[in-house]
Amino acid sequence: MTADIRVIKAGQMYRYYLRQTVVGDGRRPARTPMHEAQEQAGVPAGRWMGRGLAVLGLAPGEEVTESQLRNLFGERGRHPYADRIEADRLVAGASPKKAFKAGALGRRVMVTGVDFVFRPQPTIYLLWALGGEETRLVIEAAHERAIARVLEWIEDEVAVIRYGKDGICRVRPPGGVVAARFRHYEARSGMPLLHDHLLLSVKGQRLDGKWGSCRFRGLHPRDVSPLVNEYGLPRHNHCPGGKVDPEWLRTQYIELNRTITDIANDAEVSFTVVMRWLRTHKLTRPAGPKGNRRFSFPADDFGDADPLLQPVLSNNYHLRRLRIFLRVASYPMFATACDEHGLSRTAVNNSFKKLEADLGGRLVERASKGRSMQLTEFGQSVARAVLPLADRLGVRPEESERLRHIL
Structure with a gap:
C-alpha cells in the first residue's frame, strides 16, 4: 500500500474537499446535500475513525455529515457539534461570544488536518478491479485493516501536543485522534482505482482536559521505517x-x-x-497541446465560429481562455466565480487580460472595491459569439444557460 500525505487548510475544506473529495473526486452539483451527492456519484458515505471519537460524542463507523466536516476542518478546528452547542448556550442565556467560544476546541488554527490518500499497489488494485466479488471483498478488508493499523501507529508513536513556553511540554493525546475516511472506487480519469482519503484532524485533548493541536513530525519518510519494516515492505532510495x-x-x-x-x-x-x-539530465515536458491534453481541442471543430473569435481560435491556450471566460462571466462577483469553480484568481485575471489583448477590446468592468463584475458591450458580443461553442469547449450546460439569462 502507498500513501500520499498533504496538509488540510481551513479554506481547502470548502474549495476542494466538500466539493470533490466527499463525492469521489467528482464535481458536486451546487446546492445538493452531501448525502444525496454521494448517492448520485455511487460512493459510500464517509465514516469516523480513531480513539478520540468518544470525547466528541461520536462513534467509530458513524456516518460523517457535512456540518461535522465543516466545523472540524473548515471552521479552523471547532467541535463537530459546534452548532448545537452554540444554540444550547444561547438558549441558556449565554452571550453570543461565550456561546461561540463553547464550541471551540482550543485555539483556532489554519492548518486543520492532514489528508492521507491510501491506495494498494498496482498489481493489487488490478486484481481488485478484474477479480470476482470474493476477491474484491478480501482486498477491501485488507485495505481497511492497513489503514486502521496506520492510524493506530500515528496515535501511539507520532501524534504529539506541544504546550507551555516555546512548546517545552510535550504529550501524546491520551484519548487518541479523530479522522474521517472516504472510500473511492475510481481515479479522476474514470479508471477503476481503489483508494481512501483519511482526513486526520490536528485537534487532540491533553491530560488536563484542554484541547491543543497535534504535531505530526514523525510522518517524515525517514521516521516511517518501523511501520515499513513491520510489514516487510522494501524501501527504495532513488537518491x-x-x-x-x-x-x-x-x-x-x-x-x-x-x-x-x-x-x-x-x-x-x-x-x-x-x-x-x-x-x-535535460528533462522537459512537451510544450503546446501535447503538454496540455486536458485542454486539447481539435482545430477543425471551430470552422463555423463567429469571425469575431478568429484571433483566439489558433491554439489550445486561446481556447482555454475562452472556456474560462464562459465559466466566469456569468457571475456578478469575480472572486465568487473563482471560488465556485476552484480557480486561481490571479490565473483567471491574467487569462482575461490576455483574451482582451488578443480580441482588441475590454470584456468586463470591475469596480475598485469588491471586484464586482459586469460585461461591457464588447464583452456581451464576445459572449454571444462564444455561447454556440460552449459544448465543444467543455462548458457545462447549466453554466452556459446562466450566461444566456444575463444576456
Whole structure:
C-alpha cells in the first residue's frame, strides 16, 4: 500500500474537499446535500475513525455529515457539534461570544488536518478491479485493516501536543485522534482505482482536559521505517549519495506528470535541487497541446465560429481562455466565480487580460472595491459569439444557460 500525505487548510475544506473529495473526486452539483451527492456519484458515505471519537460524542463507523466536516476542518478546528452547542448556550442565556467560544476546541488554527490518500499497489488494485466479488471483498478488508493499523501507529508513536513556553511540554493525546475516511472506487480519469482519503484532524485533548493541536513530525519518510519494516515492505532510495536515478526522475516528472514539489518531498530534497537535476539530465515536458491534453481541442471543430473569435481560435491556450471566460462571466462577483469553480484568481485575471489583448477590446468592468463584475458591450458580443461553442469547449450546460439569462 502507498500513501500520499498533504496538509488540510481551513479554506481547502470548502474549495476542494466538500466539493470533490466527499463525492469521489467528482464535481458536486451546487446546492445538493452531501448525502444525496454521494448517492448520485455511487460512493459510500464517509465514516469516523480513531480513539478520540468518544470525547466528541461520536462513534467509530458513524456516518460523517457535512456540518461535522465543516466545523472540524473548515471552521479552523471547532467541535463537530459546534452548532448545537452554540444554540444550547444561547438558549441558556449565554452571550453570543461565550456561546461561540463553547464550541471551540482550543485555539483556532489554519492548518486543520492532514489528508492521507491510501491506495494498494498496482498489481493489487488490478486484481481488485478484474477479480470476482470474493476477491474484491478480501482486498477491501485488507485495505481497511492497513489503514486502521496506520492510524493506530500515528496515535501511539507520532501524534504529539506541544504546550507551555516555546512548546517545552510535550504529550501524546491520551484519548487518541479523530479522522474521517472516504472510500473511492475510481481515479479522476474514470479508471477503476481503489483508494481512501483519511482526513486526520490536528485537534487532540491533553491530560488536563484542554484541547491543543497535534504535531505530526514523525510522518517524515525517514521516521516511517518501523511501520515499513513491520510489514516487510522494501524501501527504495532513488537518491543514493545525493545523486538521482535519471530513469526514476524521468518517470516521475514526464510520464506521471508529477509536480516538482511532490518529487522533492519524495526524494527528501529541496525544490532547487530537483530543478538542478532536471537541468542536468535535460528533462522537459512537451510544450503546446501535447503538454496540455486536458485542454486539447481539435482545430477543425471551430470552422463555423463567429469571425469575431478568429484571433483566439489558433491554439489550445486561446481556447482555454475562452472556456474560462464562459465559466466566469456569468457571475456578478469575480472572486465568487473563482471560488465556485476552484480557480486561481490571479490565473483567471491574467487569462482575461490576455483574451482582451488578443480580441482588441475590454470584456468586463470591475469596480475598485469588491471586484464586482459586469460585461461591457464588447464583452456581451464576445459572449454571444462564444455561447454556440460552449459544448465543444467543455462548458457545462447549466453554466452556459446562466450566461444566456444575463444576456
